[in-house]
Amino acid sequence: MNAHDSSTPAAPADAPVYTDILAAAARIAPHAHATPVLTSRALDELAGCRLHFKCENLQRGGAFKFRGACNAVFSLSDEDAARGIVTQSSGNHGGALALAARLRGARATVVAPHNTPKVKLAAIRAYGADVVFCEPGQASRDEVTAQVLARTGGVLVHPFNDPRVIAGQGTATLELMATAPGLDAVIAPVSGGGLLSGTAIAAQGADPAIAVYGAEPLGARDAHDSLAQGQRITGRVADTVCDGLRAELGTLTFPILRSRVREVLLVDDAQAIAAMRLIWERMKLVVEPSGAVPLAAVLAHRDAFANKSVGLIVSGGNVDLDLAAQWFAAKPS
Amino acid sequence: MNAHDSSTPAAPADAPVYTDILAAAARIAPHAHATPVLTSRALDELAGCRLHFKCENLQRGGAFKFRGACNAVFSLSDEDAARGIVTQSSGNHGGALALAARLRGARATVVAPHNTPKVKLAAIRAYGADVVFCEPGQASRDEVTAQVLARTGGVLVHPFNDPRVIAGQGTATLELMATAPGLDAVIAPVSGGGLLSGTAIAAQGADPAIAVYGAEPLGARDAHDSLAQGQRITGRVADTVCDGLRAELGTLTFPILRSRVREVLLVDDAQAIAAMRLIWERMKLVVEPSGAVPLAAVLAHRDAFANKSVGLIVSGGNVDLDLAAQWFAAKPS
Numbered sequence: 001m002n003a004h005d006s007s008t009p010a011a012p013a014d015a016p017v018y019t020d021i022l023a024a025a026a027r028i029a030p031h032a033h034a035t036p037v038l039t040s041r042a043l044d045e046l047a048g049c050r051l052h053f054k055c056e057n058l059q060r061g062g063a064f065k066f067r068g069a070c071n072a073v074f075s076l077s078d079e080d081a082a083r084g085i086v087t088q089s090s091g092n093h094g095g096a097l098a099l100a101a102r103l104r105g106a107r108a109t110v111v112a113p114h115n116t117p118k119v120k121l122a123a124i125r126a127y128g129a130d131v132v133f134c135e136p137g138q139a140s141r142d143e144v145t146a147q148v149l150a151r152t153g154g155v156l157v158h159p160f161n162d163p164r165v166i167a168g169q170g171t172a173t174l175e176l177m178a179t180a181p182g183l184d185a186v187i188a189p190v191s192g193g194g195l196l197s198g199t200a201i202a203a204q205g206a207d208p209a210i211a212v213y214g215a216e217p218l219g220a221r222d223a224h225d226s227l228a229q230g231q232r233i234t235g236r237v238a239d240t241v242c243d244g245l246r247a248e249l250g251t252l253t254f255p256i257l258r259s260r261v262r263e264v265l266l267v268d269d270a271q272a273i274a275a276m277r278l279i280w281e282r283m284k285l286v287v288e289p290s291g292a293v294p295l296a297a298v299l300a301h302r303d304a305f306a307n308k309s310v311g312l313i314v315s316g317g318n319v320d321l322d323l324a325a326q327w328f329a330a331k332p333s
Numbered sequence: 334m335n336a337h338d339s340s341t342p343a344a345p346a347d348a349p350v351y352t353d354i355l356a357a358a359a360r361i362a363p364h365a366h367a368t369p370v371l372t373s374r375a376l377d378e379l380a381g382c383r384l385h386f387k388c389e390n391l392q393r394g395g396a397f398k399f400r401g402a403c404n405a406v407f408s409l410s411d412e413d414a415a416r417g418i419v420t421q422s423s424g425n426h427g428g429a430l431a432l433a434a435r436l437r438g439a440r441a442t443v444v445a446p447h448n449t450p451k452v453k454l455a456a457i458r459a460y461g462a463d464v465v466f467c468e469p470g471q472a473s474r475d476e477v478t479a480q481v482l483a484r485t486g487g488v489l490v491h492p493f494n495d496p497r498v499i500a501g502q503g504t505a506t507l508e509l510m511a512t513a514p515g516l517d518a519v520i521a522p523v524s525g526g527g528l529l530s531g532t533a534i535a536a537q538g539a540d541p542a543i544a545v546y547g548a549e550p551l552g553a554r555d556a557h558d559s560l561a562q563g564q565r566i567t568g569r570v571a572d573t574v575c576d577g578l579r580a581e582l583g584t585l586t587f588p589i590l591r592s593r594v595r596e597v598l599l600v601d602d603a604q605a606i607a608a609m610r611l612i613w614e615r616m617k618l619v620v621e622p623s624g625a626v627p628l629a630a631v632l633a634h635r636d637a638f639a640n641k642s643v644g645l646i647v648s649g650g651n652v653d654l655d656l657a658a659q660w661f662a663a664k665p666s
Contacts, residue, residue: 036369038391057617058371119614277654281452284390284619284650317617321610325658 011259012252016163018205021170021198024071028168031070031103035059035172037179037311042282047298049305052180053279054172057287057317061123063244064172064195064315065096065159071168072157073100081106084154088112088134088141091120092244092316093159098129109152111145113137117243119320137237138248160194161250170198176311177206184308187294189315190214190223190264191245193253199313200260214257214264215297217242217272223249224264227257241269241327244290244316265297265304272296273327279314288319289327344592345585349496351538354503354531357404361501364403364436368392368505370512370644375615380631382638385513386612387505390620390650394456396577397505397528397648398429398492404501405490406433414439417487421445421467421474424453425577425649426492431462442485444478446470450576452653470570471581493527494583503531509644510539519644520627523547523556523597524578526586532646533593547590547597548630550575550605556582557597560590574602574660577623577649598630598637605629606660612647621652622660 035055044050056064073085084107087097094110101108108129112121113136124131134144149156158165172195173186188199200212216223219240222233232254238246249257257264267275272289275296279287294312298305368388377383389397406418417440420430427443434441441462445454446469457464467477482489491498505528506519521532533545549556552573555566565587571579582590600608605622608629612620627645631638 041393060374062617280619280654284395286613286617286619321613321658321661325654325661328654328658 011256014163015252015256016167016170016201018201020163020167021174021202021205024167025171025174027074028067028070028171031060031100032067032171033059034175037176038283038285040283043278043295046278047305048302049298049307050309051295051298052176052183052309052311053283053314054176054311055285055314056172057285057291057314061092061096061099062316062318063092063096064169064313065092066099067171068165068168068194068198069093069096069100069157072162072164073097073104073106075164076155080155084109084152085157086111086145086148086152086154087157087159088145089159090243090246091116092318094129095120095123095127095318097157098124098127101129102127109148109154111141111148113141117320117323120318123318138234158250160192160247161252163252166194166198166201166253168198169195170202172313173199173202174206177203180309180311182309183207183210183311185211185213185305186311186313187213187215187265187297188313189245189290189293190216190257191220192247193223193249193257195313195315196261197253197256200256204260211262212260213297214261215293216264216266217245217293218266218268220245221266223257224266226254227261227264242272242290242293244288245293265301267293267296267300271300275299277328285314286317286319287314288316291315291317344589347496347585348589349500349503349534351534353496353500354507354535354538357500358504358507360407361400361403361504364393365400366392367508370509371616371618373616376611376628379611380638381635382631382640383642384628384631385509385516385642385644386616386647387509387644388618388647389505390618390624390647394425394429394432395649395651396425396429397502397646398425399432400504401498401501401527401531402426402429402433402490405495405497406430406437406439408497409488413488417442417485418490419444419478419481419485419487420490420492421478422492423576423579424449425651427462428453428456428460428651430490431457431460434462435460442481442487444474444481446474450653450656453651456651471567493525493580494585496585499527499531499534499586499589501531502528503535505646506532506535506644507539510536513642513644515642516543516644517641518544518546518638519646520546520548520598520630521646522578522623522626522648523549523590524553525580526556526582526590528646528648529594530586530589533589537593544595545593546630547594548626549597549599550578550626551599551601553578554599556590557599559587560594560597575605575623575626577621578626598634600626600629600633604633608632610661618647619650619652620647621649624648624650
């Protein structure tokens with residue numbers, strides 16, 4: 001009998017391990033912010049538990065993505081860096097990769113869907129990277145990325161299906177666990193699964209008993225359904241206001257999550273926007289809808305977290321203020 | 334010849350001194366947040382200097398006001414606390430006093446102008462305090478406050494003209510100076526002058542050579558004009574979107590500022606809103622217009638700060654999101 005039955009498969013051989021995350025933390029330390037962990041008595045009362053918000057909206061580039069991009073870019077050999085770096089992104093990873101490449105002195109090209117928010121495109125270009133547009137959906141992303149790689153001879157830093165990127169994302173949770181010891185659970189948003197994979201490896205490396213949850217919009221529930229069905233679901237078109245969470249799990253992240261994540265909690269867009277407004281109003285932090293999904297998940301699943309100490313990865317704050325005003329106006333406050 | 338000529342008068346005898354601020358820091362430590370000091374390379378580039386933002390919008394109650402209120406309330410004897418605490422406030426001090434009183438187990442009454450923002454009234458009431466309305470303007474505030482004191486037998490904690498409050502406000506700058514050593518200048522918004530007085534005493538206690546500036550809206554420029562004319566100006570009606578900065582200097586704060594502040598820098602409302610938007614977008618922090626006035630002052634007076642290291646007190650984040658959306662919409666982004 002195997003130690004891992006079909007419901008808890010082993011992680012793949014190329015998955016990063018805890019020491020990779022420790023190495024990533026040292027590698028990115030000269031460049032990344034150690035972001036604050038903030039608390040709110042008002043939100044604790046509302047949620048019925050003790051919440052610790054890891055503020056990656058205050059990270060460089062406005063999102064956790066800089067951690068993974070920075071670790072990957074500074075892991076490259078000088079020869080590879082000189083070839084130029086290519087990635088695909090709906091926004092935050094693109095900006096982060098562009099910034100990391102600039103710090104390394106390397107050229108960067110970002111393949112982005114044409115419906116990427118203006119504010120995220122502006123950030124990518126402000127860091128000096130080129131943007132090449134594709135259609136929404138993974139197939140077009142992959143096709144255009146392959147074309148760019150062939151044309152430029154560059155090296156790929158995938159936004160999530162890359163062990164260096166996963167290890168970098170896990171460094172946020174290393175800091176969270178050091179600042180808020182004794183967490184019962186940690187919740188990260190899930191899109192392609194890079195952040196949630198790194199979160200799980202870091203959290204369980206520091207405390208094997210901690211419960212790791214994903215939080216996902218109903219309109220992009222491929223991770224939830226993939227874990228429930230035991231196979232990776234691809235080819236759906238996401239429909240959610242959470243523009244950072246529209247990707248699907250990768251071949252590397254799916255088995256990592258399958259072996260490590262207790263559950264993926266679902267929230268609808270109205271719950272995400274309501275949680276976003278709570279964080280703006282009560283914590284005075286600008287977060288994007290994707291970054292509010294973990295709080296929305298706690299509020300929608302109160303019983304699972306009653307009286308517990310819960311870490312939430314507030315993944316990013318890159319939101320168009322005019323769009324945000326429209327979202328808030330669409331709901332009674 | 335006196336050591337203090339008419340342009341640099343001595344501070345009054347009841348002005349707090351540096352050791353009062355150290356004592357306040359110890360007194361409020363169990364209750365107040367040590368707020369983060371954040372930086373932004375993007376805003377440094379824009380301003381042409383190195384900015385250190387002391388994030389009092391992340392303070393309990395959403396503003397620095399909790400520091401002074403907490404120090405005053407916990408300085409009271411048990412007998413005085415039992416009489417109930419009365420204050421006057423256009424908002425943030427009222428909420429802070431209400432919260433401090435609740436922590437002390439004391440009753441609180443807040444005299445507030447009827448045009449106080451909804452979000453601030455809601456905070457005062459959420460902390461369990463009573464609200465009594467007055468007309469805008471200092472005369473009505475003082476008259477109604479006297480009535481409430483006579484009716485209730487309570488003790489007054491004035492929002493700024495109180496040495497205990499001034500000492501409490503100064504604790505933010507103690508933390509700022511410890512986190513960002515080597516500042517050339519520090520800038521705080523000025524309304525009644527409690528924050529700026531505490532800021533100056535703390536900053537110059539730690540480093541006598543530091544330059545202390547106030548930042549004030551053009552439509553409430555009584556502090557600027559009072560220092561320029563050498564006498565306290567009263568009785569004007571403020572006209573500014575910065576609802577936290579509409580008070581006038583007090584009999585205690587005016588001489589403190591006169592002896593310690595290099596200059597009060599003026600900005601118009603459009604500059605305040607533009608700076609507020611910059612902080613929301615680039616730093617992912619929700620600040621109210623009053624809290625963005627120091628950044629607006631740096632951007633409006635770049636030459637004074639070129640290449641210097643400057644601390645900014647981001648005084649608060651209690652803003653109505655719907656109002657903020659209107660302000661942003663009124664300006665091209």
